[in-house]
Amino acid sequence: MKATALIAEDEALLAVALQTELFGLWPDLEMVAIVGDGRSAADEALRLQPDIVFLDIRMPGMTGLECAQTLTEEWPDAGKPFPLVVFVTAYDQYAVQAFERAAFDYVLKPVQTARLEQTCDRLKERLQERLLERSQESDASTSLDVIVTQMRALLAAGASREDSVSPRNAPLRIIQASTGNTITMVPIDDVLYFEAADKYVRVVTAERDYLIRSSLKELLVRLDPERFWQIHRGSVVHCDAIASAHRDESGKLTLTLRTRPDNLIVSRLYAERFRGM
The missing domain is CATH 3.40.50.2300 (Response regulator)
Known part of the structure; x- marks a missing residue:
């Protein structure tokens, strides 16, 4: 054969x-x-x-x-x-x-x-x-x-x-994002989504973005899975930030956010989460 x-x-x-x-x-x-x-x-x-x-x-x-x-x-x-x-x-x-x-x-x-x-x-x-x-x-x-x-x-x-x-680490309440000599305390409730970026993770809020030296895998174990949903191997979104989910003719699912114009792609692995009630 x-x-x-x-x-x-x-x-x-x-x-x-x-x-x-x-x-x-x-x-x-x-x-x-x-x-x-x-x-x-x-x-x-x-x-x-x-x-x-x-x-x-x-x-x-x-x-x-x-x-x-x-x-x-x-x-x-x-x-x-x-x-x-x-x-x-x-x-x-x-x-x-x-x-x-x-x-x-x-x-x-x-x-x-x-x-x-x-x-x-x-x-x-x-x-x-x-x-x-x-x-x-x-x-x-x-x-x-x-x-x-x-x-x-x-x-x-x-x-x-x-x-x-290993025991689960304490849930994150604050993201400590450093920029130069300044460390900004970003409340976890302000985060719209996380996005993997090489050796960093991009932390996106309504006002601005931050980069933290971490992996998405390390962050995931400290995020509340009821509030932060993984939608792709490289992105996790705060469920309260989602305005809508749209499925195109090819079946690809895209999320729109409430306070930013960003569109987030949902992979096949996580599309099952988005079903009408």
């Missing part, structure tokens, strides 16, 4: 070893790219649209989980079916159970030939089922619906894991 695959692995020797094992088990599998970080994996997967993506969990810049989330949010509706995602991980059994629920498959490091052969057999079977689908368009839609549900489960499992490992 002709199929295409991409490997994302930051350790070059492990990437070559995985490619060699795959070639021995599946000679017809075409390797379209081997990349060493999550951002490149997302970019190349979106460009090449392979049938299968092997994602290392821990990579520099963007993890395998974040890469899968990016693909879920940015995969074109009119493109090929969403790729079958296989996580390659050295994580503990708790995490593996989450991966098993949320990915097509997983393999543990160091990769064992017998286990990888099982994965290849499953991949071939699923790809054959896709070929038998009546139309690629309906299959692509179904694949995206399934992966969105799976990714929500994976993100929820990851959040539960973090909460079980």
Whole structure:
């Protein structure tokens, strides 16, 4: 069976070893790219649209989980079916159970030939089922619906894991934003939304913007989830600041705010939150 695959692995020797094992088990599998970080994996997967993506969990810049989330949010509706995602991980059994629920498959490091052969057999079977689908368009839609549900489960499992490992920090009441030699105290109630900006987070209020040296992930565990809603992997909005949610003909959801002209995009992963009552 002709199929295409991409490997994302930051350790070059492990990437070559995985490619060699795959070639021995599946000679017809075409390797379209081997990349060493999550951002490149997302970019190349979106460009090449392979049938299968092997994602290392821990990579520099963007993890395998974040890469899968990016693909879920940015995969074109009119493109090929969403790729079958296989996580390659050295994580503990708790995490593996989450991966098993949320990915097509997983393999543990160091990769064992017998286990990888099982994965290849499953991949071939699923790809054959896709070929038998009546139309690629309906299959692509179904694949995206399934992966969105799976990714929500994976993100929820990851959040539960973090909460079980370390105690939740006290909820934020004040954002301390530094500008030069001045530190501005921004009440959390004044924040309209947070937006990831490289190594910083942009804090947006009705009057002005601030940059704080933090990650959105670090902020999320200190925000009240009933008031601050994640709407994209890179943005969190204060629910009271939302004026309306508009869905266009392609299904893309956009939020307008009460006190600023900004429009915020809601990704597929979080669109379920916005339903009429």
